[in-house]
Amino acid sequence: MSEVMVRSKFKLEEKLNEEISSFIHEAREPEVLYESPKKKVTYEDFLSDKMLIIRAIRMGIPYSLFNLIQDYTPFTENDWANILDISTKSLQRYKQAPKHYFRPLQSEKIIEMAEVTREGLDVFGDMDKFKLWLNTPNYALGNLLPIELLRDSYGKELVIGELTRINHGILV
Secondary structure (H helix, E strand, C coil): CCHHHHHHHHHHHHHHHHHHHHHHHCCCCCCCCCCCCCCCCCHHHHHHCHHHHHHHHHHCCEHHHHHHHHHHCCCCHHHHHHHHCCCHHHHHHHHHCCCCECCHHHHHHHHHHHHHHHHHHHHHCCHHHHHHHHCCCEHHHCCECHHHHHHCHHHHHHHHHHHHHHHCCCCC
């Protein structure tokens, strides 16, 4: 990986950390689950804390956070439209209104794709290799493209399971 790409990735992770921490500490709905954490929350902390994830889903992911997650994942705008079950025009409209918050079901999908990306990068160590895997028919997944399975939670679980098996060297 070139030095420019490493710096760009680091800058994106820094922005993600800032946006997550700001979002989690924002109190749009005071009765949502539990109090905001006192410390700064990183992107990794967030994806590792199921209670924070539930809180974020119930609050709704703001477009500003989605935009950063979108940049961090291997998914195109068309992929995101399919995964979120909305049109690309809607995504473009949301981009024009950065104060937009996604509905809980869409917020859950956004977080699920962040989790899939984290697992994929853990397994492959490189976004390009992960993207190639997502877009290659997989025998263990019924010869489907893993990306095709990400539209619903059962498919996402199959993809995560396969990534976990690959990570542990269990190849079908």
